[in-house]
Amino acid sequence: MIENRFKTALAAGDRQIGLWVAAGDPYVASLIGHAGFDWLVIDGEHGPNDLRSILAQLQALESSPSAVVVRPPMGEAWMIKQLLDIGAETLLVPMVETAEQAAELVRAVRYPPVGKRGVGAGIARASRFSTVRNYVQQANENVCLLVQAESRKAMDNLSAIASTEGVDGVFIGPSDLGADMGVTDGIADTQFQRLIERGIETIQASGKPAGILTFNEALNHRYLELGATFVAVGADIALFTSALADLRGRYPVTSKK
Template sequence: MFRPNRLKARIRAGEPSFGTWLQSAEPTFAEMAAIAGFDFIIMDEEHGAGALEAAVATMRAAACTEATVMIRVPSADPVYLRRLVDAGAQALLVPMVETAEEARAIVEAVRYPPHGRRGNANDITRSSSYGMVPDYYARADDSLLIVVQIETVTAVENARAIAEVDGVDVVFIGPTDLSGSAGLPGQTGAPEVEALIARTVEAVRAVGKPLATVPRAGRTHQQLFDEGYCFVASGSEIYFYRRGVEALMAEWRSYRGEAAATPAAAPSSYGR
């Protein structure tokens, strides 16, 4: 059967969507998050441990729910992008996109001719339910959600041109790497970083494309939704587990009369 892209439908309808990150590539955590009610789960292959087989397992784990699995790829490698969409990925998040040319190449890699260069094997791939969706070729391009990340100063300069690329559905602002690119690593609330983010927002909204992001210093996910972002991803299974074991060990040390452990580093954008 053809599984509708519920996240893309929500974005088109103007409905805010809330998601979380999966760093471990463990499908059980994806299934748990999906059952809990997140609108989407981002399986992180840029900083996480997963690869193609884990991506398929994660998509299967969430398939019994309303959640959409988004894959953040390690890079814009067109061969790997094609493998993912053949494997059934409905949403792709591509990091470190800096120019319209790069964005265009991403879109072309995952669209069928005449609009792209994706190879046609839809009679056997998981994306078409192994050939059991007879009109998959005609529906495939429109059912895929393509999200590109702006997270460098160069990308900010080119934000409007990137957003104008046909096939780019959402522009995702990455404040942590953007702060590093601006020479202020980790200072996502710094005025200089806020100014870069504001420039990006203005450029993308001038084109009429939706924006997405993660919480940052001075901005909760609720505030970001109030500012008009279409989706926000907050926290990760690693962060949630770390917080839990730290709290448990703090209780144990207190019981034993031991000194408290050194506090963990400040939360990143994944952990708010």
């Protein structure tokens, strides 16, 4: 069994700087995989991904030094089962609002008798196609479950969610949280930022690592100073768009006939 180094790093309190991978392309993922980030998120919620494209990216990133996290579109048990079987070791599940929901996700990533993950490891990439001895016996401890708090309800239940046994970390999603609260500019909204800061403190007080994603460098440094452990600092699509616009902007506008 190959150790889940991302889970080990979180448990040790090591800071992990990450990047969102949303292009849905294994060649792009392979390029990003050698950029030096500690962790990468293959985004199945908003990126144009399905099971096969996620599998292709997992394969492309196999030689990358970056740990790979997969975000499913939602926390459905059948979806989680498929992602784990194709070799995802760490899942980031969106829109978790209660401790009860978090507990169900813990069950979904674990084999019986403590969970309800279907046993199909004999034909799965996760077990290296049955070449990993005792995969089923070891998998429960190797899988890393991260849950996203990204609504007002989730923030109200944050302590209970973070305290759920089997949850390895809690990730605050500022974009959806701001939308749920009617906040149009979360960066400039002092009250909103204070809510996020209290959220990071609450997660830490529950003994779990806190994570977050923003595209604002000053805020990322602020969250790291507050003790956030796994912080994503950008996304491939946003970086490509910005770099392309910057390059094109350095040359004259083509005259149109």
